[in-house]
Amino acid sequence: MIRTIEVLFVIIIISGALIATSYFAVLPSAREVSPINLRRLSFTTLQTLDSDFDLSRAAFETDNATAWGRLQVALSASLPPNVVYNLTVYDVSDQQGQVYNYVDSISNAASQIATSEVSAYAVASSNVTFNFTPEKIGEKTGGTTLYILNCSDANGWWITGYTAQSLAQDLYNLLSPYFIETVVVQNTAQLRQLIDNQTISGSPSERVQNAVVINTFGESVPMPQEYYQGQIRQNLGYDPSAPSGYNYVKYCWTLGNTVRMYNWTWTSIVGYPFYYVSNNVVFSSSQNNWGIYGMKMTSQGGSRAFLQGLDNQTYTYDTNGLASDVGGVTLTTKTIEFTNYYGIYPSSYQTSTRALSNSILQSYHLSIGFNVFNPVGNNNPGAIYNHKASGSSNITGSLLALGLTRTPDVRVTGLSLLSYYQPRLYASQYTATGTSRLVILQLGLVGSG
Amino acid sequence: MASGAIDHMVSLIIFIAAITIFIGLFSQNMQTSIAYERHNVLSTKTSDLLDNMLLNPGIPITWGQSDDAIVGFGLQDPDYSQYKLSSFTLMRLASTQAAVYYPRTATYYSNNSARLGSCLLVPSAESLNYSIISKLLGINGTYGFQLTLTPTITFNFQKTSTCSPLTVQVNVDGTGYPLANAHVSYSLIIISQGANNYPSYTVVKGVSATDGAGLVELVFPQITSESQSYALIIYSKLDGLKGIGYYVNNPPDLTKTVIPLIDSFQNRTILLTHSDSIGQPSQPPGYSELSYNASFVILTEDYTLRQVQLNQQSAVGNLSYGSGSELDYTSITVPNNDGIFIISYKSNSGQFGVVLMPWGLGSLAFPLKFGGNPAGQDWVTTDIRQVTVGSIAYQAQLGLWNLQGYSRTG
Numbered sequence: 001m002i003r004t005i006e007v008l009f010v011i012i013i014i015s016g017a018l019i020a021t022s023y024f025a026v027l028p029s030a031r032e033v034s035p036i037n038l039r040r041l042s043f044t045t046l047q048t049l050d051s052d053f054d055l056s057r058a059a060f061e062t063d064n065a066t067a068w069g070r071l072q073v074a075l076s077a078s079l080p081p082n083v084v085y086n087l088t089v090y091d092v093s094d095q096q097g098q099v100y101n102y103v104d105s106i107s108n109a110a111s112q113i114a115t116s117e118v119s120a121y122a123v124a125s126s127n128v129t130f131n132f133t134p135e136k137i138g139e140k141t142g143g144t145t146l147y148i149l150n151c152s153d154a155n156g157w158w159i160t161g162y163t164a165q166s167l168a169q170d171l172y173n174l175l176s177p178y179f180i181e182t183v184v185v186q187n188t189a190q191l192r193q194l195i196d197n198q199t200i201s202g203s204p205s206e207r208v209q210n211a212v213v214i215n216t217f218g219e220s221v222p223m224p225q226e227y228y229q230g231q232i233r234q235n236l237g238y239d240p241s242a243p244s245g246y247n248y249v250k251y252c253w254t255l256g257n258t259v260r261m262y263n264w265t266w267t268s269i270v271g272y273p274f275y276y277v278s279n280n281v282v283f284s285s286s287q288n289n290w291g292i293y294g295m296k297m298t299s300q301g302g303s304r305a306f307l308q309g310l311d312n313q314t315y316t317y318d319t320n321g322l323a324s325d326v327g328g329v330t331l332t333t334k335t336i337e338f339t340n341y342y343g344i345y346p347s348s349y350q351t352s353t354r355a356l357s358n359s360i361l362q363s364y365h366l367s368i369g370f371n372v373f374n375p376v377g378n379n380n381p382g383a384i385y386n387h388k389a390s391g392s393s394n395i396t397g398s399l400l401a402l403g404l405t406r407t408p409d410v411r412v413t414g415l416s417l418l419s420y421y422q423p424r425l426y427a428s429q430y431t432a433t434g435t436s437r438l439v440i441l442q443l444g445l446v447g448s449g
Numbered sequence: 450m451a452s453g454a455i456d457h458m459v460s461l462i463i464f465i466a467a468i469t470i471f472i473g474l475f476s477q478n479m480q481t482s483i484a485y486e487r488h489n490v491l492s493t494k495t496s497d498l499l500d501n502m503l504l505n506p507g508i509p510i511t512w513g514q515s516d517d518a519i520v521g522f523g524l525q526d527p528d529y530s531q532y533k534l535s536s537f538t539l540m541r542l543a544s545t546q547a548a549v550y551y552p553r554t555a556t557y558y559s560n561n562s563a564r565l566g567s568c569l570l571v572p573s574a575e576s577l578n579y580s581i582i583s584k585l586l587g588i589n590g591t592y593g594f595q596l597t598l599t600p601t602i603t604f605n606f607q608k609t610s611t612c613s614p615l616t617v618q619v620n621v622d623g624t625g626y627p628l629a630n631a632h633v634s635y636s637l638i639i640i641s642q643g644a645n646n647y648p649s650y651t652v653v654k655g656v657s658a659t660d661g662a663g664l665v666e667l668v669f670p671q672i673t674s675e676s677q678s679y680a681l682i683i684y685s686k687l688d689g690l691k692g693i694g695y696y697v698n699n700p701p702d703l704t705k706t707v708i709p710l711i712d713s714f715q716n717r718t719i720l721l722t723h724s725d726s727i728g729q730p731s732q733p734p735g736y737s738e739l740s741y742n743a744s745f746v747i748l749t750e751d752y753t754l755r756q757v758q759l760n761q762q763s764a765v766g767n768l769s770y771g772s773g774s775e776l777d778y779t780s781i782t783v784p785n786n787d788g789i790f791i792i793s794y795k796s797n798s799g800q801f802g803v804v805l806m807p808w809g810l811g812s813l814a815f816p817l818k819f820g821g822n823p824a825g826q827d828w829v830t831t832d833i834r835q836v837t838v839g840s841i842a843y844q845a846q847l848g849l850w851n852l853q854g855y856s857r858t859g
Binding site (some may be wrong): 001002003006008010022027028034035041051052058073074076077080083 | 452456457459460461463464467468471474475478481482485488489491492495496500511531532601602622623624625626627628629630631687688689690691828830831832833834835836837840842844
């Protein structure tokens with residue numbers, strides 16, 4: 001009998017354990033077991049509403065019944081019918097002793113939402129301007145001047161759809177903040193002054209030495225009249241022994257020499273560098289076989305001659321090709337990183353039909369200072385080549401050659417130069433008040449509980 | 450002695466019975482808890498998997514517009530961040546509708562067509578099916594899923610007067626509420642029914658706004674007959690929510706049409722085919738000719754349509770069926786932008802028609818349903834995100850279920 005009683009005691013104890021376990025082990029409601037991720041839905045809703053900055057505008061116009069009403073309709077329209085919301089706007093400031101101060105809210109939830117999730121989304125007033133101060137390229141070494149060729153007496157090629165003048169303006173807007181002095185070269189006479197190591201702007205900070213020169217004329221390069229046959233510098237521009245029609249190859253050699261002497265960074269924005277020389281006056285009756293007057297073809301010999309000059313080699317007429325059509329090309333990872341840093345976003349995918357061969361590296365004592373595009377086989381679709389004389393570690397002239405097909409995207413040029421020089425950006429400290437608001441969207445399911 | 454033995458036996462029987470009952474009771478609680486836990490894991494998996502699909506562009510990132518083999522699945526537009534999806538990758542997901550066979554190329558086409566007057570037929574060889582995507586996501590044999598993309602804004606067209614003038618009442622609705630007081634811009638494409646062999650069209654543009662109930666009434670005196678062919682494309686916007694809808698009107702007795710089939714995403718080529726030549730078996734030969742005029746338009750930033758010149762000889766031409774020797778299809782290359790491919794055509798019996806094809810899923814706000822069938826599954830969890838395709842607002846919903854099986858209890 002006593003054993004039966006003991007067993008009954010055991011049953012009572014286990015029953016107690018079962019009851020206690022059932023009491024404490026409360027299972028969640030079915031809705032809580034596999035819920036919709038309301039937090040993500042809330043966040044993506046806010047993102048959608050702000051896709052054209054409408055939410056940002058409305059958050060600062062809580063007194064504007066129309067704007068606020070539109071936001072309410074859009075919010076109701078974008079959420080599933082079984083989802084209720086409460087959207088609250090807070091002003092972000094520390095003026096009243098607390099960081100977040102309630103501004104206004106809208107809701108379609110008649111009663112308390114028992115189970116809900118929230119997302120926060122910070123918006124800024126459209127009145128806010130975020131400034132940055134760029135480091136000036138070469139400011140620690142006396143400053144680098146940016147020269148943009150905008151010669152009114154020359155014509156461009158492979159800049160179809162643009163004029164050199166419009167490209168010059170775009171480049172000025174894009175790059176001038178990064179240089180101590182930016183000078184637009186208005187005609188070939190001013191270009192000749194530069195070649196002669198003379199400043200042209202009158203500004204005390206202009207420096208011909210170590211300058212960056214951007215040729216906005218595409219495959220064509222402006223040529224001062226003095227280098228024309230019969231003029232005082234014809235021996236530096238005209239090669240009587242070259243095949244007829246290609247005699248001005250030698251001017252490219254002179255440019256190469258100049259780039260080396262002054263340690264310039266010469267920038268070719270598109271296509272084959274130095275494929276034509278241009279001067280509307282002296283070549284007024286010559287055209288490039290495509291109906292553009294004022295230019296003479298130098299063909300592939302132009303690039304060869306430039307590189308000879310850059311490498312301080314004796315000028316010889318050489319027409320061996322040095323570029324290839326490599327088709328689709330992509331920005332290097334490093335360049336893509338700089339797109340974010342400088343906020344310049346050209347397409348990562350470009351087409352290169354004039355990618356320079358690696359063979360020029362050895363032939364002309366060049367090394368690659370920065371690869372803008374990933375090399376394709378033995379060719380570089382876009383790169384900055386540094387010249388270092390044999391046995392020297394000093395850079396004496398550079399060439400940025402973007403062998404892309406027409407038409408040029410000057411953002412690629414700007415990004416290439418900035419990626420090479422890497423000037424830092426100093427963001428302005430942002431201390432304005434009343435210009436940031438926090439939007440909180442709380443979502444709940446109807447009937448949840 | 451005997452009473453002790455009886456006591457022993459009785460107590461043992463009671464003890465075993467009690468233990469059996471308690472084990473049953475405890476195990477029921479435990480099974481319910483385990484099932485809940487599994488459902489909760491499935492829910493978390495759904496959310497993760499949906500974000501995994503929507504927040505990466507896949508590998509290679511341009512797989513939506515290239516013939517390169519896909520090795521990683523993702524739907525994000527590679528040129529953007531967050532929940533902005535590529536219009537082209539979505540077009541490459543095989544439809545759950547029955548495939549269409551085209552004998553001339555001996556190819557099956559996944560049928561993503563949405564409604565009358567529009568087509569979206571993608572070669573099955575260029576479409577990714579459920580099985581492939583499951584493998585790429587690493588859930589093959591483990592989980593089943595169905596991905597649904599639904600435009601947030603829907604348009605319902607109601608003709609209150611069919612002609613002289615045509616009056617269309619458009620109901621613009623969001624998912625949970627009518628799109629009240631929203632901006633509306635529209636383009637009515639009217640097919641010119643003149644003597645021209647290759648029918649061109651004129652576009653009537655305008656802007657308006659919905660009323661408090663999301664309704665807008667559009668009146669077109671240019672439509673003088675119900676048998677006129679036209680397409681109405683309407684765009685609406687309210688605080689970041691953007692939607693596009695369309696309505697195509699062709700003569701009710703029109704039997705021959707031009708059907709565009711996507712040929713290659715990489716080369717951006719589209720085959721224009723004669724409707725009689727589609728299907729297996731194709732229609733019995735009976736000579737029929739369609740003269741077409743193909744064009745391409747993109748949606749501009751001010752929400753109007755801008756035509757892009759195709760500059761190809763094949764942009765106008767004839768499609769003959771049943772003649773034996775003449776081609777019943779032709780190929781056209783379209784630009785690489787999202788846009789709407791418009792084909793106006795005229796049959797040899799003098800009937801005119803128009804068909805639209807989106808180049809990029811968002812261009813005409815086509816919906817998409819991709820994956821397995823959740824019907825009959827034991828427990829299906831769903832999750833939802835707001836996304837944009839092109840600039841059009843969509844809702845992406847993922848349904849997920851476990852394929853490894855466990856019994857539902859509790």
